[in-house]
Amino acid sequence: METIVVTGAAGAVGSRVCRTLAETDGIDVVVALDRRDASPRHRRIVAHRVDLTTDDLKPLFEGATAVVHLASAFDASRDGVDISDTELETARRVLDAAAATGVKRLVVLSSAMVYGAWPDNPVPITEDIAPQPNPEFSFAITKAEVERLAGRWAEEHPGTEVAVLRPTTALAEGAMSWVARALRAAALIDAGQGDPAVQFLHLDDLASAVVLAARGGLNGVYNVAPDGSIDGETCRDLSGRLPRLRISEQVADRLARVGWRHGAPTPPGLTPYTIHPWVVANDRLKAAGWNPEYTNEVAYVDGTRPRPWATMNAKRRQQLALGGAGLLGAIVGLVAISLVRRLRRN
Numbered sequence: 001m002e003t004i005v006v007t008g009a010a011g012a013v014g015s016r017v018c019r020t021l022a023e024t025d026g027i028d029v030v031v032a033l034d035r036r037d038a039s040p041r042h043r044r045i046v047a048h049r050v051d052l053t054t055d056d057l058k059p060l061f062e063g064a065t066a067v068v069h070l071a072s073a074f075d076a077s078r079d080g081v082d083i084s085d086t087e088l089e090t091a092r093r094v095l096d097a098a099a100a101t102g103v104k105r106l107v108v109l110s111s112a113m114v115y116g117a118w119p120d121n122p123v124p125i126t127e128d129i130a131p132q133p134n135p136e137f138s139f140a141i142t143k144a145e146v147e148r149l150a151g152r153w154a155e156e157h158p159g160t161e162v163a164v165l166r167p168t169t170a171l172a173e174g175a176m177s178w179v180a181r182a183l184r185a186a187a188l189i190d191a192g193q194g195d196p197a198v199q200f201l202h203l204d205d206l207a208s209a210v211v212l213a214a215r216g217g218l219n220g221v222y223n224v225a226p227d228g229s230i231d232g233e234t235c236r237d238l239s240g241r242l243p244r245l246r247i248s249e250q251v252a253d254r255l256a257r258v259g260w261r262h263g264a265p266t267p268p269g270l271t272p273y274t275i276h277p278w279v280v281a282n283d284r285l286k287a288a289g290w291n292p293e294y295t296n297e298v299a300y301v302d303g304t305r306p307r308p309w310a311t312m313n314a315k316r317r318q319q320l321a322l323g324g325a326g327l328l329g330a331i332v333g334l335v336a337i338s339l340v341r342r343l344r345r346n
Contacts, residue, residue, distance in 0.1 A: 135267030171303030195232020
């Protein structure tokens with residue numbers, strides 16, 4: 001019988017993972033850790049309200065066979081990109097506690113965004129491609145550093161299993177990851193020469209991948225994604241097509257930054273991920289026994305509420321598009337003037 005510790009147990013992924021583990025034969029106790037008191041209730045789940053950045057984790061890890069580290073400071077607030085230090089300190093404390101208590105299996109949730117969004121990315125990206133996150137996107141940079149810490153921990157503790165999972169954009173009905181919310185908002189600004197292929201992972205499938213890794217047998221890095229991808233045009237059709245004004249990547253990035261300062265979930269450095277492909281392969285994880293139940297299309301429709309214009313008739317949609325294009329054009333003009341003034345001052 002095993003005891004498994006799960007951090008971030010109250011989150012959309014964590015709650016699914018805890019519930020599944022608790023109903024799995026061979027698992028005696030699931031120790032659910034989170035700052036919120038919202039872990040799923042089950043006779044095998046022992047929940048603790050914990051601040052991973054300050055509380056003593058060793059007593060909670062004692063006797064654990066495995067630790068599943070899902071907690072992320074980036075999910076805590078809109079200011080996610082400003083709390084990289086918290087994310088890294090949390091990872092270090094979890095790793096230290098796991099080492100001190102002799103944990104033999106570790107699962108770390110990362111992101112496929114660590115590969116970066118670049119025009120020359122292979123499609124799909126396999127795990128043998130080295131991470132190259134875009135330089136201003138703090139989320140991806142920080143996740144890559146967490147992976148480095150986990151890799152070093154594995155080297156220092158031979159005989160342990162360390163599985164790093166790199167999921168693509170994850171969502172489900174009533175739950176959307178921080179990344180999914182940001183990309184959805186950024187998609188309203190159309191930059192580049194075309195819409196790249198995209199992937200959408202259902203949270204149930206992500207949870208099943210985490211559970212597979214928690215049960216043992218996985219070691220190294222694994223992409224987590226549905227089979228294949230969908231093109232940008234199809235994605236726009238699914239959400240309700242609205243013509244957009246195409247602008248340059250530089251102007252789009254500037255608009256995203258302005259929106260971020262005024263409350264939009266579009267952090268600096270996100271724009272390349274809406275322009276260049278970062279589609280990942282799932283062959284390695286499927287070879288380990290994982291199979292996604294949801295397609296890209298089903299996951300997207302399940303987790304995304306239709307935009308208001310999806311139910312409009314063609315004439316009203318055109319009127320709205322023209323009005324939006326005019327407003328966006330005015331904003332672009334103001335941004336351009338601001339850039340020219342800054343260049344002149346420099």
